[in-house]
Amino acid sequence: MSFVLDGPVVLAGAGKMGAALLSGWIDRGLAARDIILQEPNLGGDAAELARKYGLTVVPALASVPSPPSVIVVAVKPQVMDTAFPPLARHVGPATVVMSIAAGKSIASFERHLPQGTAVVRAMPNTPAAIGRGISGAVANRHVTARQKDLCQNLLSAVGDVVWLDDEAMIDAVTAVSGSGPAYVFLMTEALARAGEAAGLDPATSTQLARATASGAGELLHRSTNDAATLRKNVTSPGGTTAAALAVLMRDGTGLQELMTEAVLAAKKRGRELGS
Secondary structure, three states: OOOOOOOOEEEEOOOHHHHHHHHHHHHOOOOHHHEEEEOOOOOHHHHHHHHHHOOEEEOOOOOOOOOOOEEEEOOOHHHHHHHHHHHHOOOOOOOEEEEOOOOOOHHHHHOOOOOOOEEEEEEOOHHHHHOOEEEEEEEOOOOOHHHHHHHHHHHHOOEEEEEOOOHHHHHHHHHHHHOHHHHHHHHHHHHHHHHHHOOOOHHHHHHHHHHHHHHHHHHHHHOOOOHHHHHHHHOOOOOHHHHHHHHHOOOOOOHHHHHHHHHHHHHHHHHHHHO
16 A cells, blocks of 8 residues: 655544554554654553554644644544644645544534645544444545545555545444444344343353354455345245344334434434534
């Protein structure tokens, strides 16, 4: 993977997603000397990451060697209004600002930036920590092809990337893939508890549920078949799987109705957070 830079990559935020991105960049050839980690608290996670990768870490960007190629904003949304204005002062004519903060619109960044600044809003998910994430991303009209390629490379270091034409669709992306891992984890919890109800001891049921969820996910990842085909491949007519699916796919009260309601609730909350 090639990272074409005119200045440093500034990463603001040393939380779980910031750390996942950083690890992916280093693994794929981005030199530590080209990365500046900005974190108000120089202890804890930031200090550990700095030691691990040999990074320059600063509490506030009093100075940078040159205008950044990209500022990746990975701080929590609730502190964004405090954390971002100092970062905005270091934007140069060729800098692209890429935010991974849920609920923060492109317009909320543009009001702190010089007119015409390139901004990308992205939403990765937690499997980025193992290089198996997926991000939805959308660019404002000032993002050049070169800047988009740079953001593509930075995001694809931790998984797949889907580019959107309409920023409003980011809320749907958040509801499906951003929050989606929690749905899978909940399903695994529910499967383990159901195994206990069927007579298994808790440890055995948990082991079976975890291995089933992770194995099915890996099969879906490797297979060229879609999820519906894989489901049908497991289901023998009149068999045990068919009996269970008759409950999960029951009209009006089945898993599809619950999942649709859940995703729409998450999408609605995303819009509320961004308003």
